[in-house]
Amino acid sequence: MIIECPYCDSKVDGEVKGEHTSYNPEDDPYPFKAVLLKCPACHSALLGGSDQIQTGPTTSEWSSLTRLWPQQETYIDWEIPEIARNSLIEARRCYKAKAYDACTVMSGRTLEGVCQDHSTKGTNLIHGLKELKDKGIIDERLYLWGEELRKHRNIGAHATKEKITKDDAKDLLDFAQAICDYVFVLNAKFNRFMERKDIAK
Ligand SMILES: [Zn+2]
Known part of the structure; x- marks a missing residue:
């Protein structure tokens, strides 16, 4: 087979x-x-x-x-919508190819996907993330992770002498993954859990 x-x-x-x-x-x-x-x-x-x-x-x-x-590297929970999923897959591909700047840019684009999926009014990441926090979609800690990701995304995206290291690229990719898991996978799970509880009443 x-x-x-x-x-x-x-x-x-x-x-x-x-x-x-x-x-x-x-x-x-x-x-x-x-x-x-x-x-x-x-x-x-x-x-x-x-x-x-x-x-x-x-x-x-x-x-x-x-x-x-062993778990596939391309495995991404189906609850994560396409707009974030595609960037997350790209980010992983970039990491595997040792393109750490590009990986971080794609991790940042994953967060933009999260914002777009929640139709934030702010068109850029700085406002989008803040809106996600204000609406309670992400908590303070995830917001800080998102902020770090946003700042590093800017380093990766612009022609500067600064380079994103392998370790930083991996951590930032993990942050993007964790934010997606929290926002889409765990939230959906929690909502289903509460629905079952309501039905049981
Ligand atoms: Zn083999």
């Missing part, structure tokens, strides 16, 4: 060592299959997952394998 091996950095035809299909219609309407594979080149263990997809009224097939472990 075809899976991406992170150690070989390429798609490989993994040797299937075992698999298990589970089906729990209450949680997920589609059967799910976990597959343990061995990379034929480096012999690493890889875990893939596949969903059974309906292809017609009576037909279905398994989707191509998504690597679950």
